[in-house]
Structure formats: C-alpha cells, structure tokens
Amino acid sequence: MKAFWQKTQIHKIEYAADFVKEYEIGKKDFILASKSTYETYFAPLGLEAHVEYKSKYGKGEPTDVMVNALLSDFRKTDCDRIIAIGGGxxxxxxxxxxxxxxxTAAQIFGREVPLKKEKTLIAIPTTCGAGSEVSNVSIAEFTELHTKMGLAVDEIYADQAVLIPELLTGLPYPFFATSAIDAFIHAIESYVSPKATMYTQMFSMKAMEMIVDGFQKIAQNGEEYRLNLLDEFLTASNLAGIAFGNAGTGAVHAMSYPLSGVYHVTHGEANYQFLTAVFAKYQELDPDGKLKGLNQFLSGLLKCDAKDVYTELEKLLDQIIARKALHEYGMKEEEIESFAKNVEKTQQRLLNQSYVKFSWQQLAEIYKELY
Incomplete structure (x- = not known):
C-alpha cells in the first residue's frame, strides 16, 4: 500500500512581481488565468507570454465544452510551459x-486513450480552498450527463505549486469563506478516508487546526480580519490539498456534484451544504474507527464534548457564512431520488473513498433532510 506521495514541488513567494522575475516568464509560456487577478497583479508587468482568460471559455465550473475549446487554443501555440493562475x-x-x-475531454476523462504527460505545469492558486495545485484530480461537468466527472491520474500533477498570498487580497469575502470551508472539507474527508494513512492524517489535522483557528478569529473580529490571515489560509488549503491528493474525498463531494451540475452552484458552496449532515450520518452508522479519533481531535479545536462536535462546527461555520436549504437553489423535492441515484451511478470513485459507503436510499435521506 502506498502510504504517501507528494510529487509537486511547493514554493512560496510573497509578490507576483517576484514570481515573474524568478521564473523568467516569456514567449514560450501559456498562461491560463482568472481575468481580474491577471489584470490586477500581472498585466502591469508587461509579460510576453501567451495569455488566455478562463472567462473566454465560459462561466463557473469547467465543462467538457470549455475544456475542448481550451485544448483547441493551446494546440495552436508552440508553448512548452503552462502557468495556471486562478482557483480550482x-x-x-x-x-x-x-x-x-x-x-477530446470525453476521451480523456473517460480514460479511453493513453494518458502521457508532455508539458510542464506551474499552478498558482488564487483562492484558499481548491488545493488543486497539489492534487492529481481534475473535475469537469459533462453537459449532456448533467453531472461532474473526475479524472484522478498522476500524469496531471502540477510540477510546481507557487503560493503567493498577495493574490488573495482581492478575493471577495463570500468566495474566501466558501473556498476556505471547501479546504476544511478536503481535510476532514481525507482524514476518515479508507485510503488515509498516518502521513496523510498529519496534513489533514494541521489544515483543520489552522482553518478552525482562523474561523474563530474571524467570528470574533469580523470579515475584514481575514486579511491578516491570508498566508495561513493559503497554507492550510495547500496542506489539505496534499492530504486529499493522497487519500481522496468522499460523500460530501459526491453529493454536491448534481447540485453544481444542474443548478450551477459553485463547488465550495455546494460542498458546504452537505458537510455536517454527511458526518452526522457517519456518526449514526459507524461511530468508532477513524471517526472516533476525528471527533476527539475536533472537540479539542472547538472546545466541546466529542458528541457535540458537528453541532458546534455548524455554529462556527454559520458565523462565517450562512448555509442555504437546497430548495433555495431551485432544487425540487421530486429530484431527491434522482439526485441520489445519479450519485450512486456516477460517483463510485468518491463513494468508495467515503468513511461509510452510502446506498442511494441513505443519500436520499440526507438530501431530504437538507431540502
């Protein structure tokens, strides 16, 4: 059994200008970026790289159509280094x-063709949630299926991840909050994964500790206090990414995919809806094992009894950003069963990494509770 693997080199550079100078960004570099981030921090530097904005391909989470259009543009260049500046x-x-x-995207995500790496990738996160810069996972919505598919292969690891705290200064609070909660979910789900090891749990625990501490400070001091904690949240997100890159995520992510695919709820916000409900169901079905250790660890962070950790966690997260009922996104009650069956059919990779592997009936119970 592989206990731990960290292929991506991790660098931390305080400012965008220092990154550009150190990495000698030039004509052979293909940059895919979030437009607002690039225009604020990189455009004034006068780079000669080939630059494309993610917004050219579409809004929201990646789709197969967006990936195919990007592949077409990239293949027209002779660039040999890819620099991704943005969120997940x-x-x-x-x-x-x-x-x-x-x-095509369908052939790649469907594993229908040989997957061989031939280009260098440098990943620069501009949120504190995805952890994608250190994971071997890519997620895209397949428009005709109305659900997301994940590709998890070592060939797509970034060669280097560069953490630049300056890039988080313009992140609006709602995006900061949901992305940080997403990082917490990466940490907590990977902790109880069947693939978790002592090595991955070490990263999970440190990430949870840093995020809970940061949330407690924000709850006490207000939203703007996050600007004092950007380095900490970016680091915690990276640690959580290392953990889930090895051990995987589970039912929380699996249940969020139909909500994102049908109602276009952003990834972090969609995951947030299911966090405490899924772990409460784990507690009901199998309170021992890794969950018992997790609850004891969280009780220390939240300063409560182990039996109350998910109630207290929900209270803390509600102070960071309010959670909605599923019907507020447009979800219909008659979709509960179809969503649950869709997850069982299309998300076996994630369900197999869950602490308890839910049946579609158990998934439907959670959807109904949150509806």
Missing amino acids: AVIDMAKILVLEGEY
Whole structure:
C-alpha cells in the first residue's frame, strides 16, 4: 500500500512581481488565468507570454465544452510551459493541457486513450480552498450527463505549486469563506478516508487546526480580519490539498456534484451544504474507527464534548457564512431520488473513498433532510 506521495514541488513567494522575475516568464509560456487577478497583479508587468482568460471559455465550473475549446487554443501555440493562475476551475482545466495527443475531454476523462504527460505545469492558486495545485484530480461537468466527472491520474500533477498570498487580497469575502470551508472539507474527508494513512492524517489535522483557528478569529473580529490571515489560509488549503491528493474525498463531494451540475452552484458552496449532515450520518452508522479519533481531535479545536462536535462546527461555520436549504437553489423535492441515484451511478470513485459507503436510499435521506 502506498502510504504517501507528494510529487509537486511547493514554493512560496510573497509578490507576483517576484514570481515573474524568478521564473523568467516569456514567449514560450501559456498562461491560463482568472481575468481580474491577471489584470490586477500581472498585466502591469508587461509579460510576453501567451495569455488566455478562463472567462473566454465560459462561466463557473469547467465543462467538457470549455475544456475542448481550451485544448483547441493551446494546440495552436508552440508553448512548452503552462502557468495556471486562478482557483480550482482554472487549475483543473490547465491540468488537461499537459497531456500529449489530440484527444477530446470525453476521451480523456473517460480514460479511453493513453494518458502521457508532455508539458510542464506551474499552478498558482488564487483562492484558499481548491488545493488543486497539489492534487492529481481534475473535475469537469459533462453537459449532456448533467453531472461532474473526475479524472484522478498522476500524469496531471502540477510540477510546481507557487503560493503567493498577495493574490488573495482581492478575493471577495463570500468566495474566501466558501473556498476556505471547501479546504476544511478536503481535510476532514481525507482524514476518515479508507485510503488515509498516518502521513496523510498529519496534513489533514494541521489544515483543520489552522482553518478552525482562523474561523474563530474571524467570528470574533469580523470579515475584514481575514486579511491578516491570508498566508495561513493559503497554507492550510495547500496542506489539505496534499492530504486529499493522497487519500481522496468522499460523500460530501459526491453529493454536491448534481447540485453544481444542474443548478450551477459553485463547488465550495455546494460542498458546504452537505458537510455536517454527511458526518452526522457517519456518526449514526459507524461511530468508532477513524471517526472516533476525528471527533476527539475536533472537540479539542472547538472546545466541546466529542458528541457535540458537528453541532458546534455548524455554529462556527454559520458565523462565517450562512448555509442555504437546497430548495433555495431551485432544487425540487421530486429530484431527491434522482439526485441520489445519479450519485450512486456516477460517483463510485468518491463513494468508495467515503468513511461509510452510502446506498442511494441513505443519500436520499440526507438530501431530504437538507431540502
């Protein structure tokens, strides 16, 4: 059994200008970026690289259509280094560019073709949630299926991840909050994964500790206090990414995919809806094992009894950003069963990494509770 693997080199550079100078960004570099971030921090530097904005390909989370359009543009260049500057959507799309061949998104995500890496990828996160810069996972919505598919292969690891805290200064509070909660979910789900080891749990625990501490400070001092904690949250997100890159995520992510695919709820916000409900169900079905250790660890962070950790966690997260009922996104009650069956059919990779592997009936119970 592989206990731990960290292929991506991790660098921390305080300012964007220092990154550009150190990495000698030039004409052979293909940059895929979030437009607002690039225009604020990189455009004034007068780079000669080939630059494309993610917004050119579409809004929201990546789709197969967006990935195919990006692949077409990239294949028209002679660039040999890819630089992804953005959140998880940008980095996930850029990962597919490293693969050789003229294949489509459907062929790549469906594992229908050989997957061989031929390009260098540098990933620069601009949120504190995705952890995509250190994971071997790319997620895209397949428009005709109305659900997301994940590709998890070592060939798409970034060669280097560069953490630049300056890039988080313009992140609006709602995006900061949901991305940080997403990082916490990466940490907590990977901790109880069947694939978790002592090595991965070490990263999970440190990430949870840093995020809970940061949330407690924000709850006490207000939203703007986050600007004092950007380095800490970016680091915690990276640690959580290392953990889930090895051990995987589970039912929380699996249940969020139909909500994102049908109602276009952003990834972090969609995951947030299911966090405490899924772990409460784990507690009901199998309170021992890794969950028992997790509850004891969380009780120390939240300063409560182990039996109350999910109640207290929910209270803390509600102070960071309010959670909605599923019907507020447009979900219909008659979709509960179809969502649950869709997850069981299409998300076996994630369900197999869950602490308890839910049946579609158990998934439907959670959807109904949150509806």
